[in-house]
Amino acid sequence: xxxLLKQPWPWYVAGVLIGLTVPALxxxxxxxxxxxxxxxxxxxxxxPANIKFFKYDWKKESWNLFFVGGVAIGGIIASFVLTNPNPxxxxxxTKEALAAHNVKDFEHLxxxxxxxxxxxxxxxxxxxxxxxxxxxxxxxxxxxxxTSGHAIMGLSNLQLPSLIATCCFMxxxxxxxxxxxxxxxxx
Amino acid sequence: xxxxxxxxxxxxxxxxxATCINNSEVKKPWTANLVYAFMGMLFGIVFVKAEIVSWFxxxxxxxxESFHMYGVIGTAVVVGMISVFIIKKFKLKTLDGEQVVLTPxxxxxxxxxxxxxxxxGWAITGACPGPLFAQIGSGFTVIIVTFLSAVAGTWVYGxxxxxxxx
Numbered sequence: 001x002x003x004l005l006k007q008p009w010p011w012y013v014a015g016v017l018i019g020l021t022v023p024a025l026x027x028x029x030x031x032x033x034x035x036x037x038x039x040x041x042x043x044x045x046x047x048p049a050n051i052k053f054f055k056y057d058w059k060k061e062s063w064n065l066f067f068v069g070g071v072a073i074g075g076i077i078a079s080f081v082l083t084n085p086n087p088x089x090x091x092x093x094t095k096e097a098l099a100a101h102n103v104k105d106f107e108h109l110x111x112x113x114x115x116x117x118x119x120x121x122x123x124x125x126x127x128x129x130x131x132x133x134x135x136x137x138x139x140x141x142x143x144x145x146x147t148s149g150h151a152i153m154g155l156s157n158l159q160l161p162s163l164i165a166t167c168c169f170m171x172x173x174x175x176x177x178x179x180x181x182x183x184x185x186x187x
Numbered sequence: 188x189x190x191x192x193x194x195x196x197x198x199x200x201x202x203x204x205a206t207c208i209n210n211s212e213v214k215k216p217w218t219a220n221l222v223y224a225f226m227g228m229l230f231g232i233v234f235v236k237a238e239i240v241s242w243f244x245x246x247x248x249x250x251x252e253s254f255h256m257y258g259v260i261g262t263a264v265v266v267g268m269i270s271v272f273i274i275k276k277f278k279l280k281t282l283d284g285e286q287v288v289l290t291p292x293x294x295x296x297x298x299x300x301x302x303x304x305x306x307x308g309w310a311i312t313g314a315c316p317g318p319l320f321a322q323i324g325s326g327f328t329v330i331i332v333t334f335l336s337a338v339a340g341t342w343v344y345g346x347x348x349x350x351x352x353x
Contacts, residue, residue: 005236011255014237015262021230023270028222030211030281030288033267035317037206039341053202053345061209066220067227068320074231075240075324082236090243091252098246109241110313110327117329128311133319133333135308137340140316142301142351144205144293147315150302151260154292156267160193161294165302172306177249181310 006082008089022156031063034149036140038068101185114185124187143168193294198348201293210288211281234321242313249310295353 025031041058042065048054087107095106105111119125140146143165145154151169154162196204234240239259247253273279274287281287309315312333314322319337322330344351 009233009237011237011258012262014233014239015259016266017233018230018259019263019266019270021226022267023274024226025223026271026274026287026289027279027281028226029213029219029283030209030285031223032208032210032290034206034208035315036341037208039316039338040202040206040345042338043342043345047342049342049346051345052199053348054342056203056207061207062217063209063220063223066224067230068317070224070227070229071231071234071317071320072324073224074228074233075235075321076326077228077324078232078235078321079325082232084236088238088241088243091247094243094247094250094252097250098243106243109235109238109243109325110322110330111242115242115327115329120329120332129329129333130336132308132311133336134340134343135304136312136314136316136319136333137337137342138344139301139303139305139308139340141202141341141344142297143305144201144298144301146305146317147260147309148317149205149208150292152263152267155264156271157289157292158268158271159292161292161298164294165298168299168302169306169309172303172308173245173249173310174306175303176307176310177246180307184311 002082006084008084018152019156022153029063032149033153034064034145035068035071036137036146036149037061038064039137040141041065098185101182103185122187124184127184127187139172195295195353196293198295198353201295201297201353202348204290204293208290210290211283211285213283213285230317231321231324234318235325240314240318240321240325245310245313297351297353300352 022033025033041061044054044058090106103111104113114128150162150165238244244256248256279287319330319334
């Protein structure tokens, strides 16, 4: 059993478990699934700076911070207890395309030649980690949610704004992947 | 799906509806939140074991070279839809006996502009906000920088909110 859990889990197992998070949160405590909100609560709790946007009852939403703390702990367990004994299996075509753009490490969840402390101060590392992170935080708040709040929770509740948001997430991703990333990867 | 909620709402209403998603009125001690930490933990394990937090899986998705992420998100949405349908249909109550509240998602133009910006960032970092936490747990400590930058992005949005087009 443990050996099986250590293998990468198939999409249908993950999809069902993630989908079940929606009713679980609703039925346990009347909470709507959404993760990017945690970033706003962190701002409201730590650096409100008298900005109107950060003046609200974040303590009522502190469950969200416990949830994301749990996600980090889950990451530790999955990586260090349920360690996958094999290297990542990545589509050959993706590998070839990325290798042509100067990506060398295909063993880990993330390419360590881009995402590492050593590359943080290179132009490429700075763009991928710092600029990319900024766009994730800025964009999700501007859009009122991320993949969990809009694509999963919002679509589950048949919300048209969430369908629009999800389409925009994908369009942004395609533009970056096909038009901009080849250039950024070669920096 | 209705088009009724496609009316532009003002910034305050938009953000409160989008981020204040605890609809329970029951007051509980902070320890009651541990159940959410536990659920987050299970969620984080799924994230890493199904490799959803992998930059490569996101690349495969946007390059149409693997079905994996489409399968994960598609299944999650279908399971979520059926669950919400059942909750509404049978008017299920929470464990505390409250009526389940489903807040409609607010809309303004920010959904489009912000959605595009997030999409661009998603393809660069290979992570949405949830996976960032799981990547840090997985030992990629440098992602703490990405996370702090995402917090900064949220803060800057808050600072300039009234000047941005919505």
